[in-house]
Amino acid sequence: MLVHVQxxxxxxxxxxxxxxxTDSNAYLRELTLKSMLTLAPKLSQRTLSNSLLKFLxxxxxxxxxxxxxxxxxxxxLYCSIAAAVFLLLL
Numbered sequence: 876m877l878v879h880v881q882x883x884x885x886x887x888x889x890x891x892x893x894x895x896x897t898d899s900n901a902y903l904r905e906l907t908l909k910s911m912l913t914l915a916p917k918l919s920q921r922t923l924s925n926s927l928l929k930f931l932x933x934x935x936x937x938x939x940x941x942x943x944x945x946x947x948x949x950x951x952l953y954c955s956i957a958a959a960v961f962l963l964l965l
Contacts, residue, residue: 884917889926896930904934
C-alpha cells in the first residue's frame, strides 16, 4: 500500500503541486512550500534531489515577498523533512 501511495503522489499529485512554486502570488508560493512538508516523505530520493531541490533553490533566490523570510522558511522545511524522514526510518 505504501508503494501505491508513493506512486500516486509522484505521478499525479506532485507535478500539479509544483506549479505553485512558479505562481505569481507570493502567498500561494509559500503555501506550496509548506505543503512539501506533507508530500516530501512520500517522494522518491530521485525526485527530492532532482526536482524539489531545484524548485527550492529558485524559490530562495526569487521569493522576496514571502510572509516569512525565505531562508527561515527553507530552514524550517529542511528540518521538518529531515525529522519526518528520520521517524520513517525508525
